Amino acid sequence: MSLVLDIFTIVAVLAGAFFFLAGTVGLLRFPDTLTRLHALTKADNLGLGLVVMGLLPQAEWPFDAIKLIAIWLFTLLAGATVGQLMALAARRGQPTP
Amino acid sequence: MTLALAVDISLTLLVLAVAGWIIAVRDTFAAVIGFVAYGLLLALIWVRLAAPDVALTEAAIGGGLTGALLIGAAGRLRKTEAATRAEYPGVLIRTLAAILAVTVTAALAVGVLALPDPAPTLAPAAVASLATTGVGNPVTAVLLAFRSMDTLLEAIVVLLALLGVWSLAPDRAWGGYPGPRHHADPDGILAYLARLLPPIGIIVGLYIFWIGADLPGGKFQGATILAAMWLLVIEAGLADTPPISRTWLRVLLVTGPLVFIAIGFAGSITAGAVLAYPEGYAKPLIIAIEIALMPTLVLTLALLVAGAPQRMPPQ
Numbered sequence: 001m002s003l004v005l006d007i008f009t010i011v012a013v014l015a016g017a018f019f020f021l022a023g024t025v026g027l028l029r030f031p032d033t034l035t036r037l038h039a040l041t042k043a044d045n046l047g048l049g050l051v052v053m054g055l056l057p058q059a060e061w062p063f064d065a066i067k068l069i070a071i072w073l074f075t076l077l078a079g080a081t082v083g084q085l086m087a088l089a090a091r092r093g094q095p096t097p
Numbered sequence: 098m099t100l101a102l103a104v105d106i107s108l109t110l111l112v113l114a115v116a117g118w119i120i121a122v123r124d125t126f127a128a129v130i131g132f133v134a135y136g137l138l139l140a141l142i143w144v145r146l147a148a149p150d151v152a153l154t155e156a157a158i159g160g161g162l163t164g165a166l167l168i169g170a171a172g173r174l175r176k177t178e179a180a181t182r183a184e185y186p187g188v189l190i191r192t193l194a195a196i197l198a199v200t201v202t203a204a205l206a207v208g209v210l211a212l213p214d215p216a217p218t219l220a221p222a223a224v225a226s227l228a229t230t231g232v233g234n235p236v237t238a239v240l241l242a243f244r245s246m247d248t249l250l251e252a253i254v255v256l257l258a259l260l261g262v263w264s265l266a267p268d269r270a271w272g273g274y275p276g277p278r279h280h281a282d283p284d285g286i287l288a289y290l291a292r293l294l295p296p297i298g299i300i301v302g303l304y305i306f307w308i309g310a311d312l313p314g315g316k317f318q319g320a321t322i323l324a325a326m327w328l329l330v331i332e333a334g335l336a337d338t339p340p341i342s343r344t345w346l347r348v349l350l351v352t353g354p355l356v357f358i359a360i361g362f363a364g365s366i367t368a369g370a371v372l373a374y375p376e377g378y379a380k381p382l383i384i385a386i387e388i389a390l391m392p393t394l395v396l397t398l399a400l401l402v403a404g405a406p407q408r409m410p411p412q
Contacts, residue, residue, distance in 0.1 A: 077290070084286040 005057040012054025019047035033090040037083050044079040048072055105145055112138045125174055129167040136160025149313035150236040153305070157321035165328075165402045231380030233311030240315070241383045245372050249357050252390055255397045256350060263341055266406040272342035275403040281334040291333030298326040306391060310380075316387050320394035327399045338403045346396065353393030357386050 023043020030036045052072040059065045115138060119131040136159040143152035174181075186194075223235050223243060230242040240248045266273070281287045306319030330336045339346050360382055361372040368375045374382050 077294070081286050081290045 009054045009057055012050050016047045016050030016052075016054060019043050019050060023047060034087055037087055037090075041079045041083040044075055048075050108138065108142055108145065112142060125171045125178060126168075129164065129171045132167060133160050133164035136164060150234075150315070153313055153315075153318045157318045161325065162321055162398055162402065169402065169404060229376075229379065230374075230383065232383060234309060234313065234315075236313070237309050237315060237383075241386060242374065242379060245357075245361070245386075249354070249361065249372070252357060252393065253354050255394070255401070256354060259350070259397050259401055262401060262405055264405075270406045270408055272340060273406040274340050274408045275338045275400055275406050276331075278337060278408065279332050279334045281332070283334070287333045288335060291329045291335050295326040295330060298322055298329075302326065306387070309387070310384070316391050316394055320391060320398055323391075323395045324399035324402070327395070328402055331399075331403065338400070341400075341406050349392045349396055351393070353386075353390035356389035360386055 020043050023039050026039025026043075027036050030039055049072055052068045055068055056065050059068055112135065115131055115135045119128050119135060122128050122131065136155060140152045140156035140160060143149070143155055220235070223239055226243070227233075227235055227238050230238045232238050232241075263275075302319045302322035304319075305314040305322065306316050307314075309315030309319070327336075331338055341347075360374075364373040364375070365371045
């Protein structure tokens, strides 16, 4: 059983790392601000989500696991908010303060 | 073990690269963003060095608060940045500055590398006397019992820094509201975040403040989170900064240091030395100081970021 959980962790964390890599490549290669933001926020949401999901079987239940999920939810909230604000600033055509 | 070493080495190289980039980059705003990333990476290094208290402070104060201050400064300097570039110092001055900076770095490196192995440490002595203070976190015991003079001066220094910021106010705005009045779309995402996040942030900030007695945490880290929540509400236009002439504001700003000084001088009567605690009363007195310092620190840190008064007080 623990072997299955370990394999699950490795696969999920690797998948998360792949999304971070893809997001970074997108951040460097995409042509304009909005698409770059898209790449960045996807990496945060999906990549961190997969890393957290992979770490859950290794974390102590319940508090450490809840903390991990809370970290992911806060990052979702922060990523979505900052992405919107930066997109708004970019559309107004002025640099973010 | 080798994997951990690889992580440590790449973390160190990354910090050095970011530090070099901050110095080399010409754009002020880019340098500030680099500084925030540098602070967060440094916090990770403190975690790797098994110093979570320092890591929390570095992330909250070094990366977060100082980053916010510098972003504000960079925004203000943007208009004049092109003009100052013409006054860029000559090669001679830059070379001298570089030599001075490299000498300081080299002296520090020699100092660290010349330490005997194992390095001289007061940690066992601090842990051995921990029971006399009643607190469970040795870092808190050092900050508020063994070396409380440093913490007292620290609390006064941030207050003096705030006075320095206030003194930049133009005469017509003296006593008025710090910073601009922010207006954000009341149905927008920033106002939404400013309604959603503060209840959670206040609980987290108070938790980090309270847990500091026994585990990593403390008033500076907790106060930074509470100040950030207040600033978020202000930036979203849901509230305004208080005019600096308000009596309650000034009373709260001096309460923390005054309580600290009063308890410190009371120690010279009850315990025989300034800033000493009478036997058995160390923990309640430490908690009293921390609770009194908390509002002072929250207000000071938030108002430091808010800036100098620039709008007239209400008539």
